[in-house]
Amino acid sequence: MTAVGWSTLGMVVAIGAWALVASAFAIPEIILPSPAGVVAAFLRLPAYLLEQAAITLGETVLGFTLSVGCGLLIGMAIAAWRVAELMFSPLLVAFNAVPKVALAPLLVVWMGFGQQPKVVMALLVCFFPVVLSVAGGLTSTPPELVELARSLDTPRLRTFVKIRFPAALPQIFVGLKVAMPLASVGAVIGEFSAGDAGLGFVIVQAGGSxxxxxxxxxxxxxxxxxxxxxxxxxxxxxxLLPWVRETTAAR
Structure with missing residues (x-):
């Protein structure tokens, strides 16, 4: 069975278990709606829900893109300069430990209502994994490749472009794949506090009613x-990285 087939089967099993639990325990729809009830709710307002999903999607993608840009710059600085690592790594760890929900009201005060606080919240939530993966990837270049570049008197910039950055890409993508779902979480958190649109706003309004x-x-x-x-x-x-699958053990 293909990967898509297994993923589809997993979704079917999860939805089936959900329907079975809701039916077997006679859970009221107001507490746990059945899958059929959820589909009916979607069909009741499909255009509205898709419009709100598009808003959240835009905030998520923009916040993620900004986090990648900032994360690459800071991660490269940490990897290239020991002083930067010593100065900023503790601050990054401390900032990551701050519950981002606590920052949502402050973002509203600073930026008002609208898209900006939601995009910034998405950036803040997914920023740390990007920085960590970039710094970790750039500092774990195979030493034999670095020594080869030094023996050939390769300039540092060329060594970075041709050796260090390509070698770091697999680990960087690991951080990006961790950060991507977090960006949507951040966008929804922003919509909870500062939203007048988006899926987070829909969830709050639907829960209230x-x-x-x-x-x-x-x-x-x-x-x-x-x-x-x-x-x-x-x-x-x-x-972008076709060699990764060829050089790692197949599953």
């Missing part, structure tokens, strides 16, 4: 969106 099925429909859309973004990144990795 006890429309649990609609909230679950928004959550399901968020999950589908995250899956698509994650596997788009996996596809990009396979296209």
């Amino acid at each position: 006890a429309d649990t099925a609609l909230a679950f429909a928004a959550i399901a859309l968020l999950g589908v969106m995250s899956i698509v973004l994650f596997y788009a990144l996996v596809l990009a990795e396979r296209l």
